[in-house]
Amino acid sequence: MGSGYVHVTINKGKRSSSATSYLAPKYLKRPNLDVVTNTVVTRLIQTGEFKSLPAFRSIEVARNSSAPFKRLFASKEIILSAGVIGTPQILLNSGIGESSELLAVGVKPTLQLHDVGKNFSDQPVARASWLVNSNDTIDNIVRSPELQARYLAQWKTNQTGPYAANNGSHIIWGRLLDNSSIFQTHQDPSSGKNSPHYELSALNGGLVSTENENFLTLACIVVSPESRGNVTLATSDPFDPPSINPNFLTSHFDIFALRESIRKSMRLFSAPVWKDYIIRPAGLLQNATTDEELDQFILASLEPGLHGVGTAAMSRKGAKYGVVDPDLTLKEAVGVRIVDASVMPYVPAGHTQAPVYIIAERAADLIKYFWHS
Numbered sequence: 001m002g003s004g005y006v007h008v009t010i011n012k013g014k015r016s017s018s019a020t021s022y023l024a025p026k027y028l029k030r031p032n033l034d035v036v037t038n039t040v041v042t043r044l045i046q047t048g049e050f051k052s053l054p055a056f057r058s059i060e061v062a063r064n065s066s067a068p069f070k071r072l073f074a075s076k077e078i079i080l081s082a083g084v085i086g087t088p089q090i091l092l093n094s095g096i097g098e099s100s101e102l103l104a105v106g107v108k109p110t111l112q113l114h115d116v117g118k119n120f121s122d123q124p125v126a127r128a129s130w131l132v133n134s135n136d137t138i139d140n141i142v143r144s145p146e147l148q149a150r151y152l153a154q155w156k157t158n159q160t161g162p163y164a165a166n167n168g169s170h171i172i173w174g175r176l177l178d179n180s181s182i183f184q185t186h187q188d189p190s191s192g193k194n195s196p197h198y199e200l201s202a203l204n205g206g207l208v209s210t211e212n213e214n215f216l217t218l219a220c221i222v223v224s225p226e227s228r229g230n231v232t233l234a235t236s237d238p239f240d241p242p243s244i245n246p247n248f249l250t251s252h253f254d255i256f257a258l259r260e261s262i263r264k265s266m267r268l269f270s271a272p273v274w275k276d277y278i279i280r281p282a283g284l285l286q287n288a289t290t291d292e293e294l295d296q297f298i299l300a301s302l303e304p305g306l307h308g309v310g311t312a313a314m315s316r317k318g319a320k321y322g323v324v325d326p327d328l329t330l331k332e333a334v335g336v337r338i339v340d341a342s343v344m345p346y347v348p349a350g351h352t353q354a355p356v357y358i359i360a361e362r363a364a365d366l367i368k369y370f371w372h373s
Helices: 018-022 083-093 099-104 145-158 252-269 283-287 291-301 353-372
Strands: 002-005 040-050 053-062 070-073 078-080 124-132 168-174 198-203 215-222 230-232 243-245 278-281 302-304 336-338
Touching (some): 078 083, 083 230, 124 283, 124 291
Antiparallel strands (some): 002 168, 040 053, 124 215, 124 278, 168 198
């Protein structure tokens, strides 16, 4: 489909994130805003009923499992924005989820919503590396404490140098061919002909430190995966981490698309223009030609794309599936609105940073409209 520069949010050599922008010092000074750190929200607490629906307008917080638990109350509503892992964990600890699963770990059910923690979707990544004829890659920094100290000092002095930039500079978006064999058994999971199936993200370096080798890496990523996992409670202790099962590659489409993205990478670097730079594929990729060999490489190098969504998925109002309505309010309840990536039913065929910001801005408008009207 095409390639181009990677878009990043960097301002004067520093990452510009939602925390540094939306919670910049001038906003932290607002009299109606308090930011509490080193504190965990353990659960939402039912405070009553409204029109026969349970109302949740209180939260329980604590600094750790041995510290006192305190309750805070909302006069209007609670906005839950704990992310694709934290949001379902808080809901489940509150008794909101599949009742039989909650009872199995010792949590008293308060609201039956089967899909809490279900539908977890992330983009599987396999990083393919090639040995290169160069000594100008980040591999030099990774294996040199001296260079690390030098570049850190440079960044602290004037926010310039390698530590002021993203290691990846270019990105490629691609689609499987329309006549690919996988489409004989699977529908196209992408949103349309102009939407990619995979991403190739270039990195100026490898995955591991070696004595004197330098690498070029392409992160091969399926951006429209079919596989779905889940987030569940391991115990009833809200300070215990939840069980996270991304369930990667349980769909044959995902395996096929990841395999084809790697083949596209190999074809790209076999072009004559690379002959004086690319030496050979590295690791298991060196002798991987068959589907079985590529699958072994994929399983050995698989990692999450960290673009998880779906664990509190949105559905149409009145639907018996999903977790939130289109206005982001919790189904079958009042007093709770969820605003984070967990509400997306499908992972966008790209990265999730901008879509999350869009959801948050839209949520702000919805909230203002609801309470002002």
